[in-house]
Amino acid sequence: MALTGAAGCGGGVGDRFAPKSKASESGPRPAITVQQAGAVVDRYEKVNNQANKTRDSRLLSTVEGGALLASSQAGYEQFSALPAKKRKSYGSPFFYIDRHFYIPVGTTWFAVEATVKGEASEKNFRRFLVFDRGAENGAWKNVAGVSAEGKIPKVTLDDDGYATAVSPDRKVGVLAPNDLAGSVNDLVVTGGTGKSKQTLVSTPTAQRARAVHRNRNKNLSARVVFTPVRPEHSTVYALKTELGVLAVFNGAYDKEMTSTTHYIKPSKDTAIYMGRKQRTHFNLHYLYQGLAHLPATGKASLIGRNADFIGAEG
Template sequence: MSRSTTKRSPRHHLVAIAAGITTALTLTACGPDSTTAAEDPNPTTSSTPQGLLSEAAAKKIVDTFQSVNNRANAVRDAKLLGTVEAGQVYERNAADYKLFKTWPAKEQKTYTKAFTYEDREYLIPPASSGVSWFAVTSRSSDDPKGNRRSLTVFDKVGNTYKMVMSLWTDTKSIPKIDTDKHGFVSPVDPAKKVGALAPNEIAAVYEDFFETGGKTASQKLAPTPTTKTSVQIYKDRNDGDAGTWSTTQFFAADPAHPKVYALRLEDGGVLAIVPMAHTEEQMLKPAYMGSFLITPSTREAVFDSTRRTVITNEYQGQGIVELPRTGKPLAHDLEYQLVDSR
């Protein structure tokens, strides 16, 4: 799992064919997280509602993930990580392992340093909810002041619980989750609208910030620091030398793992953990097509070092979005990672 990730737009520089064209792509980093799972072994016939699993069983899952994740990060073993991680977070972190060699030494050291999940809050739904997942909020042991918290989701993959979603965000970005008198959270159908949008409609709407600068999305989602950053990426896409000889565009894409997770909030709204994806295409302008090629940046070359007239980068990501009972949804946090370049 990653401690933190930010998506930034690449800056490209033109060089004639003989010398090549170089590109400079910004760094997006991730850090730790991992576990395998055990089911709650103690079914009961009591009339008291039962959770999907006990807190003790959830703790064991998170502890196992934590241990395996730290070992996998230390040596960048994607196969080992895959025993405890799946979904969007695995797409991102498997790419981290490939990109690791391109990172600054300080960032490499931080990434491989073991850490633990502290001050955990287990968000367990009742067994009667029909869902197969639970969530956890926590802070990292390397953040003693608790300035940021993670929101992670563990879902059944086969017969094993694996971490499938994970974001590190400002503590204020996780609204109060509703719990019943037994301490269980209430999962929400992602296809059910909350106001004008349903949780599973958010991703398609959000990607418009990258595609058009938000011509459609800005009418449906409230402005937040996250949306403003995405709009700025769109505005900056053709800045600098690269804009004189190439054109960069973004296109919405299907998330590798489209499942959306949603929880009822204490105020009646809904918190959604949403998979996101888009591609970024940089193409030489017609005047340069016959005489120049693009040499991929160091990060892009990890996936494909071939000089070419078009560079297409694939980003997989995830976000935390609040859907209030009234008003527009708020995107609190968004993380992308470069997972392929061709």
């Protein structure tokens, strides 16, 4: 089911957005109603904002899960390394407005496209979120949240207003949703000289990922090598669009830095995991969530990628 929400922050869902009765009388059923989905997002806002004030990972884990929770917890751990201005604004509340709900039938999850309002560090932007109750004890948790740099393709709805989930193993165009992380990792690991040349178009998001590789040695007298890693949480969520499939996925990679001529001083955030002792070798861990559109023919478009530093050892 798709819902175009009110412009306010949270709040009720009108009856005019209710699914047609025949969709709920027979066949597979949606995991949630639009009214209930609105309440899930409202609760997520409230609990997340409360947890951010004191960086309470336990509280956050009641409404967030998967790779998104891992990234958020890393952010809490690295709080002391932030500049003073960012630390001061860290707990500023945020809200999801102008919500569009996409509820597929026969799944344990639903998706939301919304504008984020109130985060002190960024202007208003569109974000695509996934809430899933199938992964962790039946509780609804936000497991993905990706900021889009371009327009998010329109999700296709059936006659009853429901979205259509697509198998992540199904090839769409030149690759399947399950293969997206491998192609996106190639942008960072090789600078886009490998498989991504045949599978991804050059979007602004893809160009930024390639720049991570291109600038790997900037201001650093060390050998830097990126290695793809299979993320702990690898579920891919995919929805049918008018021209293909929209997919949300997780990826991970390590950044290994080695010097044979001098010691490397840990940065403030790296020192949280390794201490301040200078070393000749570091291994940094990164986790990201991506949003991509796979057209029925041709290469996929990476339209969002949120990457976070989540740990280190040396």
